[in-house]
Amino acid sequence: MKTNSKIDSLTATFPPHVQKRIDKKTKIIVSLPKKIGKGYKSFWAYKGRYLVTKGGRGSKKSTTAAMKIIYRMMQYPLANTLVVRRFFNTHKDSTYTQLKWATHHFGVAHLWRFSKSPLEATYIPTGQKILFRGLDDPESITSITVEVGFLCWAWFEEVFQVRDEDAFNKIDMSIRGELPPGYYKQLMLTFNPWSENHWLKKRFFDNPDKNTLALTTNYLVNEFLGEDDVDIFNTMKEKNPRRYSIEGLGNWGIADGLVYDNWEEKTFDKDEISKKLGVFSVFGLDFGFTNDPTAMIAALVDPRDEAIYVFDECLAKAQVNKDIAKQIKYMGYGKERIIADGAAPKDVEDLRQMGLTRIKGSLKGPDSINFGIQKIQGYKIYVHPRCEHTIVELSNYVWDNKDGSPINKPIDDFNHLLDALRYAMEPVKVQKKSLLDRYKKM
Template identity: 65%
Template sequence: MINNVRVSLKEIVGGGYKTFWNYKGRYRVVKGGRGSKKSTTTALNIIYRMMQFPQANTLVVRKVFKDHKDSTYAQLKWAIRRLKVEHLWEWTKSPLEIRYKPTGQKILFRGLDDPMSVTSITVDVGNLCWAWFEEAYQILNEDDFNKVDMSIRGELPPGYYKQITLTFNPWNEKHWLKRRFFDVQDNNILAFTTNYKCNEFLGDDDRQLFDWMKKNNLRRYKIEGLGEWGIAEGAIFTNWREFAFDRFEIAKREGIKSAFGLDFGFTTDPSALACSLVDIKNRELYIFDEMYRPGLLNNEIAETITDMGYRKELIIADSAEQKSIAELRKYGLKKIKPAEKGPDSIKAGIQFLQQFTIFIHPKCSNAAMEFSNYVWDKNKDGKLINKPVDEYNHFIDALRYSMEPIKKRLRLQEVKP
């Protein structure tokens, strides 16, 4: 079955990751900006290593299981083709697995939204040696990581080793990942930062985007370009936490209202749909679903919302996009309406949201990311001012729009005799 294939790893992988590629300690932790090759290099390394170690199996973990299909699963299939060994591998979507045909080794995919599936893993051949946490920043609870860490255990054949790889964008310096892996000296940890400058496979248009970001949005460039830690000083929202609530149980409460809002994106910025349940009496807001995708045309936005099951819902959208709203109605979102906004609507919307205790379901990782990074701006003296920085706010803007009917309802109740 095995045919010899000669490839140049130097040409396929490129530079900047030699130490990472050869490291055999317990933890490999890579934070980096966009386009830094961290995920694609990890995928290549996993495929290459599994073909070297015929008793090794790999577990790939994301916070939400459904996110694998278009990220890690696709990246590993790409790596197989890139290494020209697709004749030796097979992949299935149900169950979501990749199998090395000569030995039966497997790459397994799991999500932290199903804890039992992560902690009760068995393999048919060999040992579970390695794990890869992609978008590890989305894991807000360190204990969720520890449970998987403890499952990579047991005696291995001579020459084998256990290892967990974590890759992520460093949105916030207060995240447990910094304290756990970057603020310590430990011979069992390789933790480093990478960025787009080591990626020789980027096109000129990609580099021009980073040049534009450097000139026009330095804070974002430092995080998404250079891979530096984001600083969350001046957080706007401190009234939220992640909570795995049952949406349908919350919906049974008396007086619960649903709220849907849409913010339109561009080529690189995401279109965001915020879906929540609002307990007006107890001033609680439950964010249960999200859409967060860049580059969507209006017909694709409509298709996505329809597939999510929200076509018939009242959706409050950004009123700056009247033409897009009209198009979405033609595509079947009959109840979509423009936001009213009004004077100083951003600060007013923020103040209204601050009156609620906000619960974000763990599957809404982009909502949590924005709530972690939405901050007040600073003046030339470095002091915070009463104006938010215009970034990490696509979902939050959509959430503000969605709450307009709730806010109007409360105003009407206040003026009743």
């Protein structure tokens, strides 16, 4: 089926025993250019094994991937699709909703059944399935079988969160076997390119093989954005050019001059860590509203091993104080000692009166940022994989530069959760061992 024709047919051929029960109309006409928009012709037409798309926010990459899956499954009556994210519980508000939206966008929602237990989508005329899985339950992926046809396609959404290439390879190997003539296997990967150090760059963009199409897209090809959406990018371009390069234009995040190189992503049991002698918890809050989000971070500190374990986070825009208080209580930290941004004493007092009785403002001073950074640099930071925003910030928080040379000042970006961590660590005494090690390095 040609995807560049002005009008294209989306045809559902029903088995005889369900044709009358489902719908008398067996042909639905859609204009693909109108439904999909510009900028995705090669994405839509490609049938090789790896279709890899990095892009900024608002670039249509995820919605176009969802549309392609719905369209192609109705075109190939024996094809089934596996949709994968790092964590299974993130599907409902992302891929599941996007695919459901795509059925309405094409006018075929009455031909699809979406269920939440189990989480799957079924094309009613044929029984084809879209299956949702998470890498946090690998057994559920490697043992997949389908009732009708073949497992042909997989969609990895936000694949940047998959830090382990071996985990991807295991899924890759599960899409195997001979297919009927005209069918093809494909893995679609969509993500925001937060760091150039990710395995995705080396494998699919620096050294692509003949079975790979690697694309970069951005909001400039999305004609469905409103003027207010475009204004957000224009403001970002002016005030945060580094973030605009990544989130706006879809370029790789450059990790030169990281403020923190003493961290790693690691799965750990918070309850087990908290049982260790001397371990205690810290909580930090950084205020934001329109352009900057409000950031809440929770961590355990092990002073003996000089380790920080980041186990929870929250990042949200446009939150007034009552929303912040409600969110913190919902997360279960309403009775904890929280160190918030001391530059907003009125907000701190508001939150105290709303029930966060142990919250207090941080100390402010001319060297407080660098002093707080130096303190945290004396620890090894372990970040739980579910703290996705913290990982993004640690991957992009760098020292500023003047005329191409780094200066002793970090950029004022990718630092909302990390500022919250500085506040959280403020009451923590610096270990003598850390000071001695720092002195030896001078």
